[in-house]
């Protein structure tokens with residue numbers, strides 16, 4: 001079985017479409033979304049409706065939660081974007097609007113299948129905790145986080161793809177030729193971000209988990225970010241910086 005794991009789409013429809021086209025060429029059986037479908041970008045409704053249709057499992061992200069409830073710890077740029085997102089999700093016929101909010105409000109914060117965990121943030125605080133690459137220098141913190149992992153944990157949230165090992169390494173996709181073998185040791189895998197990469201690579205990022213080959217594959221996909229940037233610039237509620245960063249992938 002091959003599962004495509006996508007995360008942090010952030011209302012970037014151009015990136016999502018490019019990733020879905022790549023997935024359709026990769027013999028994938030199942031699509032799983034690790035959250036943050038909305039927030040920051042210009043196409044929340046299109047992204048949400050696509051994920052609702054295509055993903056077999058979607059996990060709640062902190063921006064998805066912030067669209068539903070009062071945002072917690074958001075900076076002013078993220079806050080303005082999420083209030084604008086709310087208005088967008090509220091536009092349309094009652095049945096369409098209700099379906100969107102029902103879907104968001106029913107998202108699980110965590111899912112486990114056969115010792116594989118799926119979260120947005122971290123195994124100990126599934127929605128909000130960031131596990132940044134530099135955490136490898138904090139052994140007690142990482143030991144605590146790893147103690148919650150049964151075998152493999154897949155996550156997003158930082159928009160920084162890579163693999164954490166229990167002996168405190170963070171292996172970037174470029175350091176393993178975009179392929180990482182799944183062995184007996186526990187792993188935490190950050191699948192990166194579809195719609196707002198922050199590892200200085202402006203291509204959309206996702207992961208394929210191949211259960212038979214016992215490997216994960218990091219995939220990068222080019223997309224028309226200038227089209228997304230143009231849309232972001234056209235809405236005053238979306239800070240121009242949210243567009244500019246797509247160009248540099250930071």
Ligand code: ZN
Pocket residue numbers: 008010036061063157158159
């Ligand atoms: Zn995010």
